[in-house]
Amino acid sequence: MFQDPLDTVFLVENTKTRRLGARWVFEKETPSTNDLARQLANEQAPEGTVVIAEAQSKGKGRQGRSWNSPAQGGLYLSILLYPPTTQETVPFLTLLAGVAAVNALKDCCEASLKWPNDLLVQHKKLCGILCEYLPDTTPGPAAVIGVGINVHQNISDFPQELQETATSLLMEAGRHIPRTTIAHRLVIALDQEYGELLNSGSPQLIRKWSERSQMFGKEVTLTQGPRTVQGVVKRLDSQGRLVLETSQGEEAFSAGETSLKK
Ligand code: BTN
Numbered sequence: 001m002f003q004d005p006l007d008t009v010f011l012v013e014n015t016k017t018r019r020l021g022a023r024w025v026f027e028k029e030t031p032s033t034n035d036l037a038r039q040l041a042n043e044q045a046p047e048g049t050v051v052i053a054e055a056q057s058k059g060k061g062r063q064g065r066s067w068n069s070p071a072q073g074g075l076y077l078s079i080l081l082y083p084p085t086t087q088e089t090v091p092f093l094t095l096l097a098g099v100a101a102v103n104a105l106k107d108c109c110e111a112s113l114k115w116p117n118d119l120l121v122q123h124k125k126l127c128g129i130l131c132e133y134l135p136d137t138t139p140g141p142a143a144v145i146g147v148g149i150n151v152h153q154n155i156s157d158f159p160q161e162l163q164e165t166a167t168s169l170l171m172e173a174g175r176h177i178p179r180t181t182i183a184h185r186l187v188i189a190l191d192q193e194y195g196e197l198l199n200s201g202s203p204q205l206i207r208k209w210s211e212r213s214q215m216f217g218k219e220v221t222l223t224q225g226p227r228t229v230q231g232v233v234k235r236l237d238s239q240g241r242l243v244l245e246t247s248q249g250e251e252a253f254s255a256g257e258t259s260l261k262k
Helices: 008-014 033-042 086-104 169-173 179-200 202-211
Strands: 023-030 049-056 074-081 112-114 118-121 124-134 142-150 219-224 227-236 242-246 249-253 257-260
Touching: 008 023, 008 179, 023 033, 033 049, 033 074, 033 124, 033 142, 074 179, 086 112, 086 118, 086 124, 086 142, 086 179, 086 202, 142 179, 179 202, 202 227, 219 242, 227 249
Parallel strands: 023 049
Antiparallel strands: 049 074, 074 142, 112 118, 118 124, 124 142, 219 227, 219 257, 227 242, 242 249
């Protein structure tokens, strides 16, 4: 894999933010940056702690899947937050992270959002987001936003089963973009969107998310546990749920996996 160690000093000294980056934790390798952030929450690490690893040995994806995390191949980053109104805010953190990631990558490629939170370029997955809610931390509930971005992979660097469906910034932009640049932009963008959510509430976030998605009006298959539903995507509702027009009428979904017809 391309050698691209993170410039940790640059990140700590030059990432100007309000809430995020209160503490930075860099690891050469860890099982999962989300798990490390969870552990740090139990040790009362401050809000805005950023955890980045050069490699993950057990990177976690949604729905119990793994996240391919070769050393210096991608960016593996988690943020620890203590949202003030946890119940209301947490469902929106996933949407917020998607908007921030699209914004952070806009100079490199034009990514669009697939609900609940994949970043796609031409139907291929560039970035995944895993938000976890930690209700039992002291002094109060916490949340972890985990973002994985494929950066330096060529198609042959992905495991066989991902080669049809994954892409990287190298493949999309045609050049190696330093992970330090991506991490810097991403933390600033996450800080901005989190601040806006706290100050202005969720309607603005729903609008921004919708502007960055190409799902609306398209037919999707949504899988929720054993249930599979086909429908046309109408909108996100005020709770961030995906509203589908199905053969039975409109239905709003708060969880599930969507696949778009190409
Ligand atoms: C998905 O699309 O399934 C979500 C992938 C999330 C991957 C990131 S990498 C950083 C953080 N640590 C993890 O173990 N997972 C998330």
